[in-house]
Amino acid sequence: MGAVTVTLHLDGVTKDYGDATALRGIDLDVEDGEFFTLVGPSGCGKTTTLRCIAGLEAPDSGTIRFGERDVSGLPPEDRDVGVVFQHYALFPTMTVRENVAYGLQFDPPAGSVDERVDELLALVDLSGMGERMPDELSGGQRQRVALARALAPEPDVLLLDEPLSALDARLREQLRLEVKRVQRELGITTVYVTHDQSEALAVSDRLAVIHDGRVEQVGDPESVYESPATRFVAEFLGENNCLDGRASRGVGGETGGSVVTVGEREFEVAGDHAGPVTLCVRPESLDADASHNQFAARVTDVEFLGDAYRVHFDWNGRPILARLDEPLSGSVTLGFAPDDATVLER
Numbered sequence: 067m068g069a070v071t072v073t074l075h076l077d078g079v080t081k082d083y084g085d086a087t088a089l090r091g092i093d094l095d096v097e098d099g100e101f102f103t104l105v106g107p108s109g110c111g112k113t114t115t116l117r118c119i120a121g122l123e124a125p126d127s128g129t130i131r132f133g134e135r136d137v138s139g140l141p142p143e144d145r146d147v148g149v150v151f152q153h154y155a156l157f158p159t160m161t162v163r164e165n166v167a168y169g170l171q172f173d174p175p176a177g178s179v180d181e182r183v184d185e186l187l188a189l190v191d192l193s194g195m196g197e198r199m200p201d202e203l204s205g206g207q208r209q210r211v212a213l214a215r216a217l218a219p220e221p222d223v224l225l226l227d228e229p230l231s232a233l234d235a236r237l238r239e240q241l242r243l244e245v246k247r248v249q250r251e252l253g254i255t256t257v258y259v260t261h262d263q264s265e266a267l268a269v270s271d272r273l274a275v276i277h278d279g280r281v282e283q284v285g286d287p288e289s290v291y292e293s294p295a296t297r298f299v300a301e302f303l304g305e306n307n308c309l310d311g312r313a314s315r316g317v318g319g320e321t322g323g324s325v326v327t328v329g330e331r332e333f334e335v336a337g338d339h340a341g342p343v344t345l346c347v348r349p350e351s352l353d354a355d356a357s358h359n360q361f362a363a364r365v366t367d368v369e370f371l372g373d374a375y376r377v378h379f380d381w382n383g384r385p386i387l388a389r390l391d392e393p394l395s396g397s398v399t400l401g402f403a404p405d406d407a408t409v410l411e412r
């Protein structure tokens with residue numbers, strides 16, 4: 067199964083709904099066998115992008131290619147895509163087996179349908195559940211059936227639109243690993259949509275952060291998290307303290323980097339920067355024992371997270387968030403290493 071090589075390309079895809087612009091020119095290149103995620107806030111255009119790829123929606127302009135094949139004008143059934151939506155759309159009056167077999171009706175397997183269904187049920191870890199009805203399954207099991215049904219006709223591309231969002235947190239974490247395992251086993255080119263940034267970071271080979279109908283940044287989870295290209299990405303993927311300031315080049319003291327002045331305070335940062343900038347420091351990069359870039363801030367709130375404390379500070383009227391091992395109070399001197407900061411031009 068899934069042995070075909072399929073890359074996926076979107077070039078300048080736009081889509082308006084009446085007066086509302088959903089997509090403002092989406093460019094994406096997904097590699098063969100890649101687990102590629104579209105992540106972004108509600109309404110940014112993720113579902114619209116996925117529906118354009120599936121052929122359920124026609125772009126106003128731009129092209130969509132699967133490998134060399136321009137699929138822009140093709141109806142969904144000619145695109146060889148498998149789709150799983152957020153709300154499990156299983157047929158309630160059909161058994162699990164019949165639901166999965168439905169995925170084979172237009173594309174019967176060479177061998178027996180029963181054997182193929184058994185193979186698919188085993189793949190999603192539902193062996194022996196074929197005779198159950200959908201309402202006899204848990205939410206997670208239903209989503210596995212939906213996944214098996216989407217995979218039944220051996221699609222070239224698998225499209226998943228928030229397939230886990232109706233499930234509780236623990237089950238979501240379990241099932242996202244499961245989805246990833248199935249995807250790897252089949253080596254199927256996959257586009258996964260979520261608004262959950264931690265899910266996107268956890269499962270993706272690469273991800274695209276979508277904002278207001280545009281792609282803000284594409285990359286593997288680590289590099290996008292560590293080097294956000296825009297303030298939007300810096301604040302959307304994980305938490306961040308973003309402070310507007312002004313950078314001066316080549317005055318970075320011991321580090322040989324630059325200095326960013328925020329209010330009255332000068333911070334040393336790595337790299338060459340000048341002019342108006344936004345200084346971004348992750349809550350986990352702030353430390354009460356840091357030897358660099360110290361500043362005194364007042365604790366305003368403490369939240370216990372289990373493995374750490376999320377401590378809210380006020381620094382001269384600016385809210386600051388730190389992830390610390392201890393629940394501090396009063397006035398605290400925080401600091402951060404120069405190369406832990408991200409400096410974005412404004």
Ligand SMILES: Nc1ncnc2c1ncn2[C@@H]1O[C@H](COP(=O)(O)OP(=O)(O)OP(=O)(O)O)[C@@H](O)[C@H]1O
Pocket residue numbers: 083084086087088106107108109110111112113114115261
């Ligand atoms: N059928 C429609 N008619 C009119 N506007 C629409 C339609 N579908 C989507 N939109 C608008 O297009 C924009 C993008 O919607 P889309 O469903 O792609 O967002 P999304 O990123 O999937 O959001 P969510 O995370 O909430 O699912 C939104 O502003 C939405 O209101």
Ligand SMILES: [Mg+2]
Pocket residue numbers: 112113114
């Ligand atoms: Mg959506």
